[in-house]
Amino acid sequence: MQLYNTLSAEERAELIDQAGKQRLTLSFYAYAKIENPKEFRNNLFIEWNQLDALGRTYVAHEGINAQLSVPAEKIEAFRQTLEAYDFMKGIRLNVAVEQDDHSFLKLTIKVRDKIVADGLNDETFDVTNIGVHLKAKEFNEILEDPNTIVVDFRNHYESEIGHFKNAITPDVETFRESLPIINEQLKDHKDDKKLVMYCTGGIRCEKASAYFKHQGFKNVYQLEGGIINYANQIKEEGLGSKFIGKNFVFDHRLGERITDDIVSQCHQCGKPCDNHTNCENEGCHLLFIQCDECKAVMENCCSVECQEIIHMPLDEQVKLRRGIVNGNKIFRKGKSDKLKFKHSGELGDTSLAIAEKPKAIRQKIKIKKVLIGQAQHYFTKASVAQFLIENNELKNGDKILISGPSTGNEILILENLFVNGKANDNATIDDKVTFQVPFRVRLSDKLYKIIE
Template sequence: MQLYNTLSAEERAELIDSSGKQRLTLSFYAYSKIENPKEFRDNLFLAWNNLEVLGRIYVAAEGINAQLSLPADHFYAFKDSIEIYDFMKGIRLNVAVEHDDHSFLKLTVKVRDKIVADGLNDDSLDVTNIGIHLKAKDFNDLLDNPNTIVVDMRNHYESEIGHFVNAITPDVETFRESLPIIEEQLQEHKEDKNLLMYCTGGIRCEKASAYFKNKGFKNVYQLEGGIIEYTRQIKAEGLESKFIGKNFVFDHRLGERITEDIVSQCHQCGKPCDNHTNCENEGCHLLFIQCDDCKQVMENCCSVECRDVINMSLVEQVKLRKGIKNGNMIFRKGKSDKLLYKNSGDLSDISLAIAAKPKDIRQKIKIKKVLIGKGEHYYPKPQVALFLIENGELKIGDKILISGPTTGNQEFILEKMLINGKDSQSAIVGNKVTMSLPFRIRLSDKLYKILD
């Protein structure tokens, strides 16, 4: 009985591309008492693995929190699979504003103590005593009320690229940090102001509203379905969006555009930009905002030091990290002295630029190709790439495609290649081929031969 992933992310991406199926990205949550979270987890994995569901799901004794993707033609079978549980019958599924076939590349279902890490003692908190849920129109109306205080319940790296106008945006890295900070900040307005909250999909506000009501706040409201559902409603009803910029999402997309406004800057050069990236150095992996120009110059890194590291051999990089207990510190979200244009806390509602017309983000196959090999190494000084041939034959004159998350898609005619340092007209399975390339390749890059 398979209860875990057996394919790598790269293998899964290739299967998605070759299937030609469009995938939906969606999220949902539900609070309910679950007697045996481990058994519940295993049952979900078995059912969803058969439906080609991919994503990150947390289950606990208090309920479920899920972000996932699935083939569009499996949507109703998926609904049937969750509605066998009474507490998920008729549950709202927040369908993403934008879809990407590669938003998730594995299925992870984990048992946790809580479905959202809030740091609260639920024994002393009535989690059913929550705030009033508001749909988009009512939310907009209350937002315009001068007696309203609107609070972003997300973290600083989320709010920086997009937020509601006039919102309080706490400079925090975790949800649990924000609760006492907001309570202290709004201490004098427990009875005379409307406390209006929002988050990505609604789950954080569900706990936060109970927390603030428990702390004596009288008029507590929350955005139903979060920013995702708000966006769907304003489009369907032709309403004005009071949210500006991008909505940060926790998958490979790292954001979906709500309005064309760019309200943040590249953390390295200050140019208007709202595209997040993770530092290429595996010993850093910092999440930060980086424009295309800096991405090219800095090779997807947050600093010159990290760029130097990724240009070392893999053996040297591993040796450099050995014995260093980084833990979760390497995953800090956009907090680094190297980032000169980082903004958090008190954010502006002013648009710095208008986003270019988005490209088609669906990664469907547009050309016929066959996978030939994979990237092994890149030597930056001579600008030479090494590939291992794993399938078929590669010949001089072949039209090839080198593809990867950072490299993108690079097509060209193969004019020269070397095997064991010698010119060769063809390469077969098992050969290690080097070729001169003006761009850096990664270990995850794939080498394809384009077919006529």
């Protein structure tokens, strides 16, 4: 019984490209009483793995929270796996506004204490006493009411690139932080104001609305299906968007455009930009906004210090990370003194620029290739790259592809191959190969052999 992934992300991406079939990125959640989350998780993994579903799912005694990529041709079969459970019959699937076949590259289903880390004691209030659900048209209308207070229940790095106009956008890193802050901030308006809340897909508001009703707020509303469902509804119904900018999503895309407005800045140079990236330094991995120009100059790094580290030999990089506690103390999402143009908290509704016509979210490589190895080092002065052969073999005359998030896709014919420090025509598994390249190579780069 297979309950784990057998393919790497690179191998899965290759199979997706070769299949050439459309996939749908979608999300859903359901609060329900699940007696045995582990058994529930195992059953889902077996069924979804057979359907080639990929993505990230959390299961707990209180329900399920899922973000997935499913082959379009298998969507009905996938829905049947959900509706086999009474609490998911007729469940709403939030289909992404922008599609990318590579949004997820592995299937992960984890059993957690909660499907959203809200820090609440569910025994102290009625979690089923939720706020009034609003569809897009109703949501637009209530925002026009002067007695409405609209609150963004996402985190600072999400709201920075896009939010509803005039929304309160708490300067928080986690959902649980926002609850007491908003409760204190709005404590004098429990009777006279309409508290309207929204989040990405609706799940955070489902619990938050019950919490605020328990805190004494009389008029509590929530956007049904969150920003994702709102974006689809305004498109289908021809409504004007009260949301401005881009919606942050938790997959490889890191965002989907709702309007053409850019409301945030590159954190390094201040140029209008709303594209997130993760620092190339594995010991940092800071999430921040970076424009194409800074991405090229800084090589996907958040600082000069990190840029220097990525050019160190891999073993030295590992030594630098050794003994450092992982988690939010390292992998901070968009909060660092290095980011000169970071904005959070109270955000404006002014468009700083208009986005260019969208390009493909991820450029697909429409060639047959096989993964050979991983970059180990780049010798700057000699313009020489070193790779470890992990699969297949390599020889002089082979057509190769070096690919990575910063390097892009570079194709060349292999000449003057050195194997384990000596000139040689052939290399096999576990060999270290070096050869000259007319561009900079990063440790995240992969080496492929192109099959003619």
